[in-house]
Amino acid sequence: MDLILSNTNYGAIEGVIERFKARFDEGEHIFIVPDRFSMSMEKRLLESLNLTSSFNVEVVTFNRLAKKIMGNAADRCLTPEGSVLLLEKVVMESEGNLKYFKNFANRVSFARDLYATLTELRNSAVSANDLYKSAENMPKGIKDKIYDTAYLLEGYENALSEKVFDSTTRLKALADEISKQTLSQSFYVCGFSSYKAPELKIVEILNKTATYLCVGAVSGAGNANSRIYPYSLVAKLRNFEGVSESRYNYRLEKPFETISKYLFSYERVKPAPSGGKVKVKEFYTPFEETRFVAGEIAKAVREGRRYKDFTVAICDGGYAPIIKSVFGQYGIPFFIDKGYLVSQTLTAKYLLSLMRAVIDNYSLDSVLDFMKNPLFGEDCFDFENYCLKYSVDFVTRPFKFGEYEEPEKLRQKFEKLALTIPSKGKASDFSDALQKLLKSAVDNLGESLALTSLYKKLIDGSAKKIYTVLDEASAIMGDEQFETEEFYRTFSSAIAKLEVSVLPMYSDCVIIGDAESTKFYDTKNLFVLGANEGFLPRMSDGGVLLNHRAEDMLSKNGITLLSSAENNNISAMLSAVDMLISPSEKLWVSYSAKGADEQTLTASNVAAELKNYFSDCDNEDETKDDITDYCTLKNCFFKVMESMENPPDESHKKLTDAAYSVLTAEQKRRIEKLAPRQEYLVCESQKIKSTSVSRLEKFYGCPYSYYFAYMLGLKKREETSIMSTETGTIIHAVLEAFFRNEEEVKNINSFVEEQFAEIFKDERLKSKMEKSGDNSQIMRLKAECKKIVTDLDELSKRSKFKPIFVEAEFADTKDGFGAIKLSTKYGEVELRGKIDRVDAYDGYCLIIDYKSFKSASLSLSDIYFGKKLQLYIYLSALVGSKNFKPAGAFYLPLFNSYTDGKRYSLKGQALLDKEILSAIDSECSKKDESLLDITFDGNQEVKSTVGKENKVLTNGQFNTVMEYAKKVAAKGAELISEGFIKASPVKGNCDVCDFSEICSQKDKNPRSIAAGKSGEIIEKMEKVVK
Incomplete structure (x- = not known):
């Protein structure tokens, strides 16, 4: 066996290829490489031979070699998923005999996690008997876990039979098969930093049975960071019979040689310039980081480079969707090399x-x-x-x-x-x-x-x-x-x-790989994104089922796992070094202060060490001041849209204007149509002839919300669940019926039952009644209505004011009071609407509107800004058409849950007249019992304000507020007619808006409606009225 040692994995591969080239004409050649590396290796071999194809060279993985040599027998091998299914069966059969895992065994992920653990044990040549023996010397908690693992391992291996085997037993079978043969092929093994136990056994047997064997391995002997290199693997390979060892040192550029020898050694290195070969960049967000990369690639391509000259390694999977978005804006073809x-x-x-x-x-x-x-x-x-x-x-x-x-x-x-x-x-x-x-x-x-x-x-x-x-x-x-x-x-x-994996769809594209798992080979320019602490390298704390503590206990008992946390972490460091020294031209390493998930992050030690090594790695000015850096119309369009969300400062305004100037007419039209800062409709707005006060209040709450609701006609989905708004509608209906027929009602409980039966004839609410699961909610609402009607009936006895109109309609109908007329510069506008209740006494009237939420209030600030106009506009109509004098305008909150304190309280303003106040509520002077939110001084005189709010008004002030409300309503009608739709919500309005989820301006620049103290507001209203 020829053992080629090199300072880098790339060098070890190149050394093996040199031996291959020398033997190319001597029969058949088989290269064994790691998974997901075969295609790159095939390409490199053909390039080295200056050929487009070859019939005597094959690149395989260990598993593909098993299929090649064992033929149909290898087809009996289960996929990993099939192995999980078999293991699931074993777990189900073993559940009653488990101790530690008995409460986890029925979880969906358990069989999958167990498969990973058992595979690791078997690939480390650890048997069930080994685990049983080691468990005897462990504390109970760990002992039970190791015992269960051994029991399940034994059950799984027993379930495997001669008719079927998994990937580990297939490799064992391959080792047994080739030990019986004399192989005519030449074998080459490279690209591995470690081997599973069956794989190493296969290499050892190939050394005896193959015509020729050449193995490449990386060795960091003599490096300051030699601890991260696989010295134990090299030692095992050296112990094979007849090994001939040689060194193939791959010549690295000086900065990459420094990384190769010192990274993760934490030895002090005298800073030196990298000659522009290494750059370390910090950004605030991953979006900024990715845009920088896209800009650099696009600029280089304009200068004559190819997209395939650039590779991107992502340390954090959260960057993938950001890359898709940003590279799409720049028109950069890319392929994310990952499994889905x-x-x-x-x-x-x-x-x-x-x-x-x-x-x-x-x-x-x-x-x-x-x-x-x-x-x-x-x-x-x-x-x-x-x-x-x-x-x-x-x-x-x-x-x-x-x-x-x-x-x-x-x-x-x-x-x-x-x-x-x-x-x-x-x-x-x-x-x-x-x-x-x-x-x-x-x-x-x-x-x-x-x-x-x-x-x-x-x-x-x-x-x-x-x-x-x-x-x-x-x-x-x-x-x-x-x-x-x-x-x-x-x-x-x-x-x-x-x-499931897919192949690149372009021959010239940027390859995006995972910093941890992708093999970066023959790279020219490499961008490493997301080089933050915890991501480069990604460190392990042990497996899911056998954690770091369990691994330590096994190690003390003589069982060393190939992929223990310690070994995995060392391997991750070596992989990081391999990646960082892979580019032949330039390396960029970048990180962000905020992660893809918005979490605050810090730079990794890798980035910090690179800054210590190279004096010129972070001093490049990357300021973008040229429109060509925007590269594509799509990206220019995006940048202009972005500037509308966040207006640029003067230094970037020219760039944004330039970007806008190159857009197509269609893109400009879309921007003008969608512009969030747009205040008026582009097309001429239809002049309104009639509207309702509630619509005007919605307009003043936020014109953009009004635009969604009444110009676009958007509606919230109907739901049968009895929400607070519908609860209020039901309570209103019951109260309307009661006060319309108060004298005829003999029994309130029976009356409410009859009203509910009538209300729930509605098909939609009828479906609600059919659901037994919702009856409790309906019963609670019914009980609440009985309580409210009973209470309000009792309270009405304390007042000389009695209901004279219920659901009073302001419209030009037979039973209505007539629509309220507003004079605007576009003509007369009719206001329509209803008021819940009008009470009268001795020529005075007060308006009551029920509200189904506890926080209902009516401040003069609300009226001043147009947020709540209804009561005073309707009061004005009554005073004008029926010759009433104003006694009060109130909201009466009616809600489903109550805390200690006054249950009923009229929120609004009353006439500053003790006789009228007593007529409204005979108990008004009793603070804890009064319906009115007023206070008295020591002389039993009414205080005009409570806090900053006026709770009582003079007759003249009532007239001022009524006239002001009509003027504000008229102004609102004019603005609607002019097409005013600016997104300018009152503070807190977005929280209750039906369209907040589709509004790009949600919670942006809310308006405050604090106009000052009530006295100051009255003075402002008087000026407007005059």
């Missing part, structure tokens, strides 16, 4: 969500989760609206309310699919059903979805993987009986870590 979890693909979710819906008895959430999968092939928007409107929590019965025909068709389609899932059956029954479901869904996909090439490949690739897993489930557990939930758990566990 099958469990997260449409195909797996289609099957899992349908099984979940069956398990959950067709609960609405689970059914919608299934229906919203594109493979279902239907738009379920109307179905969801129907279920919300009629409070369908479980989709178990045919629909019958309202316009049910279309939603019912979807329900029937779902039910037909769900019924194909067995409630109980053999594993083969479940497997067959799921395969038929998936095949039908994928075959019917057709042109129904505009899928990108990537997603089409993912659907096809993941479907094939799932078929394989289900076939293995039938083979391994075919006749075993399962409940639906049991098979769901087994299937979920089997595919939890299963990945």
